[in-house]
Amino acid sequence: MTDTLNKIKELREITGAGFLDCKKALEENNDNIDQSIDFLRKKGLAKASKKSSREAKEGAVGVYMNVNQAVLLEINSETDFAAKNNLFLDFMDKIGKYILENENSKDLILEKFLEKKFEEKSISDHFNEIIAKIGENIVLKKIVVMKNEQKTKFYSYIHNNYRPNIGKICVILKAQVKEENEEATQLGKNLCMHIAASKPLALDSNQLDLQLVAREKEIQIATIKASGKPNNILEKILEGKMKKFYSEVTLLNQSYIMDPDKNIRQILDEFSKKNTFDIKEFSIFVLGS
Secondary structure: OOHHHHHHHHHHHHHOOOHHHHHHHHHHOOOOHHHHHHHHHHOOOOOOHHHHOOOOOEEEEEEEEOOOEEEEEEEEEOOHHHHOOHHHHHHHHHHHHHHHHHOOOOOOOHHHHHHOEEOOEEHHHHHHHHHHHHOOOOEEEEEEEEEOOOOOEEEEEEEOOOEOOEEOEEEEEEEEEOOOOHHHHHHHHHHHHHHHHHOOOEOOHHHOOHHHHHHHHHHHHHHHHHOOOOHHHHHHHHHHHHHHHHHHHEHHHOEEOOEEEEEHHHHHHHHOOOOOEEEEEEEEEEOOO
């Protein structure tokens, strides 16, 4: 993050003013934080500072989909009570639908997104307005955009829902399906439910973060050595332990919650004998994580 963005972030945290307002204040005051605070106060733009300094851990996650793409969105509030308020839920739907209809990038930068305008105001201004209406700090936490490629199909699941598309856990699964029928639709839904329950970190072991894998191997090697096992069988034991680790954290290797005797890869192989179901990617948002 650049020095300018850091200063904008700092000024926003102190004053609660919008991204563009903070940017302008810094530009007109030679990047001086104290002078920028006074500038914003004089314009009445720092009135939400107390609310914006409070921590927002509640809120909701939402799913928005059309034929071209799918969106996962998390917006945080301070209390669960506020998250269930129709003002908050309507606001979340407004932001989610805007992203779905207007954003084409898979790699949205939140700071840049907050600068964008719709309904003649910046996204940041919309957030300031909802803060004033609800009386709590409301924060844009994260966004994922998933593109439809190669005639893929989106499936979703919402857990602990406030609305059909908004809840505390949301999952989107993208798959290439040979024939979209009732069985394929049900499998897609069941897989989303499995992801919500089992929370895999990646589709397969080759997609896991390399640092995570290296750290796990280091831990397992230390554990094996501490148990007194001879070095000549260390690699064999390590292989078994890492296989167990992959079966816990990767979707294709996890035991299927609806048929624990089989893993997801086996379930897909069986299903694909009559109708191909090839998972391309998935994403899960768990409120507060």
